[in-house]
Amino acid sequence: MAATSENERKTLNIKSKREGSGTVGAPKNIVYNTKDLNLWYGEGHALKNINLEIYENEVTAIIGPSGCGKSTYIKTLNRMVEMVPTVRISGEILYRNRNILDKNFKVEDLRTRVGMVFQKPNPFPKSIYENIAYGPKIHGIRSKKVLDEIVEKSLRGAAIWDEVKDRLNQNAYGLSGGQQQRLCIARCLAIEPDVILMDEPTSALDPISTLKVEELVQELKNDFSIIIVTHNMQQAARISDKTAFFLNGEVVEYEDTDIIFSNPSDKRTEDYITGRFG
Amino acid sequence: MKYVDAQQVQKKMASRLLANNVAKGLFLLATLFGLVVLVILIYRVVAQSIGWLDADFLMNKLSTAPERAGIMGAIMGTLWLMLVVAPVTMILGVGTAIYLEEYAKKGKLQSFIQTNISNLAGVPSVVFGILGLTVFVRALDLGSVVLAGGLTMALLVLPVVVVASQEAIRAVPQFLREASYGMGATKWQTIKNVVLPASIPGILTGVILALSRAIGETAPLVVIGIPALLIPLPEGILDRFTILPVQIYYWTIDSALVAEYANLAAATIVVLLIVLFLMNSIAIIIRNKFQKRY
Numbered sequence A: 001m002a003a004t005s006e007n008e009r010k011t012l013n014i015k016s017k018r019e020g021s022g023t024v025g026a027p028k029n030i031v032y033n034t035k036d037l038n039l040w041y042g043e044g045h046a047l048k049n050i051n052l053e054i055y056e057n058e059v060t061a062i063i064g065p066s067g068c069g070k071s072t073y074i075k076t077l078n079r080m081v082e083m084v085p086t087v088r089i090s091g092e093i094l095y096r097n098r099n100i101l102d103k104n105f106k107v108e109d110l111r112t113r114v115g116m117v118f119q120k121p122n123p124f125p126k127s128i129y130e131n132i133a134y135g136p137k138i139h140g141i142r143s144k145k146v147l148d149e150i151v152e153k154s155l156r157g158a159a160i161w162d163e164v165k166d167r168l169n170q171n172a173y174g175l176s177g178g179q180q181q182r183l184c185i186a187r188c189l190a191i192e193p194d195v196i197l198m199d200e201p202t203s204a205l206d207p208i209s210t211l212k213v214e215e216l217v218q219e220l221k222n223d224f225s226i227i228i229v230t231h232n233m234q235q236a237a238r239i240s241d242k243t244a245f246f247l248n249g250e251v252v253e254y255e256d257t258d259i260i261f262s263n264p265s266d267k268r269t270e271d272y273i274t275g276r277f278g
Numbered sequence B: 001m002k003y004v005d006a007q008q009v010q011k012k013m014a015s016r017l018l019a020n021n022v023a024k025g026l027f028l029l030a031t032l033f034g035l036v037v038l039v040i041l042i043y044r045v046v047a048q049s050i051g052w053l054d055a056d057f058l059m060n061k062l063s064t065a066p067e068r069a070g071i072m073g074a075i076m077g078t079l080w081l082m083l084v085v086a087p088v089t090m091i092l093g094v095g096t097a098i099y100l101e102e103y104a105k106k107g108k109l110q111s112f113i114q115t116n117i118s119n120l121a122g123v124p125s126v127v128f129g130i131l132g133l134t135v136f137v138r139a140l141d142l143g144s145v146v147l148a149g150g151l152t153m154a155l156l157v158l159p160v161v162v163v164a165s166q167e168a169i170r171a172v173p174q175f176l177r178e179a180s181y182g183m184g185a186t187k188w189q190t191i192k193n194v195v196l197p198a199s200i201p202g203i204l205t206g207v208i209l210a211l212s213r214a215i216g217e218t219a220p221l222v223v224i225g226i227p228a229l230l231i232p233l234p235e236g237i238l239d240r241f242t243i244l245p246v247q248i249y250y251w252t253i254d255s256a257l258v259a260e261y262a263n264l265a266a267a268t269i270v271v272l273l274i275v276l277f278l279m280n281s282i283a284i285i286i287r288n289k290f291q292k293r294y
């Protein structure tokens, strides 16, 4: 059963992708423009001359073997990487044409527009309701009525409302791993971001939960720009519009997902996607 | 040929098993030693207190006449002292712990402070008494009142609270902080809404243990000048006071003059032990109940 519906979905996606992101039509807006980005952890050169343009309302996948800098790059996009004290960064990352690496750019402001979903579901040890209301409260929303609305809208947005609507006041730790991850996505939606960063959001989940999150990502891209790290190549192929292949801190190839997976121009990309290393 | 010769093994077997049993016996003895001493101590104290520890003893004020003397003053003094020590150590101790764990850059200064907090824990309590006498009693001219004693004791137990709070804060998983920062929360919002709620049980445990240390200490308060015979009950933090261990100390010294004072001291020890036992139990219950489930 699951297999059939998955196949159907795949065909559908491919079709819609062909229609949606062809080269014809109006050019898409750029959300993130990374220019000559270099990053070091102490002496370790983790990102080397990254240049990437990431587009609005698309799913951009970042693939590559472990340790190639995927997490580092995505955490640079919301400056979470600066929590590591030894980090040094050079270059520019323009988010909506403003350089986020400029010291005047407040990280709090950036992270309100750019939400993040982590590898391991990380709900707070609070109620489901409080988890979702956390972000809005942080940003000063106090009205119970408004918070109620945000909570419902976010949970619906993350396709988990029906599963939790009768137990909003129960601790989020009572949910299954897959539910927790969708809760974390809902929590992220509650700050009404522009971009959602996801760092291997399904790597800790079972196949069915993974499928649910993937479907969700497909829906979310209508309203958000999504950048997703994955080292599951089938996942990248299934859900993304563009794919960047990272290797040893460099971008080897960045292209439409269809092209990357059907006709890569770099030998290393081909080796990687055909499973010859990684 | 085989290196492990069955015959040789057989020959050595008996002595090996003997040594095994001897070792076990020695360690058991070491354990029992402490236990036996404790039982004897408690037995003696309890036996001495029988007939003296009753409701009157708890409710009466101090008196030179053994049959009329009670420890209401020392009980009230102990409570008032806790009322000063608890908030002061909470604020200073938790504040220090938050600074060291969440704000301070890991480096020379941070490890210097950290080392000195450990050093502070090793300073003999009488030295804190001298500090309290010089600074609070004399320089600030507070006199030997609850506030002076409480501040002295707060400094004495501060390291306990700092270290316990640091451990509690460090035990809060990094991924919870990341979740909060990731939504645009400031550091303070993250500390207030995520870190502190998750570490409160550990912090409370530390504060209770610190309090139980504070109300069991004698030397610093004797040094800052707690009177041996104080009859009026303290009614505020600016009143003179005494606490249970100090009362025990004076009665024990004076039992050379009045033999019954030894019984009063024993009865007070029983009360103090019960109080400390209860506080430690509460600390353990809190710790176990909230032991983390991440």
Ligand SMILES: Nc1ncnc2c1ncn2[C@@H]1O[C@H](COP(=O)(O)OP(=O)(O)O)[C@@H](O)[C@H]1O
Residues within 6 Å of the ligand: A041, A044, A046, A064, A065, A066, A067, A068, A069, A070, A071, A072, A073, A084
């Ligand atoms: N906190 C850190 N301190 C030092 N080096 C790090 C740190 N985090 C990651 N690195 C190094 O940076 C490189 C890229 O890591 P990462 O971005 O986590 O890779 P990926 O997510 O692709 O597996 C690796 O070589 C890793 O060892």
Ligand SMILES: [Mg+2]
Residues within 6 Å of the ligand: A070, A071, A072
């Ligand atoms: Mg990673």
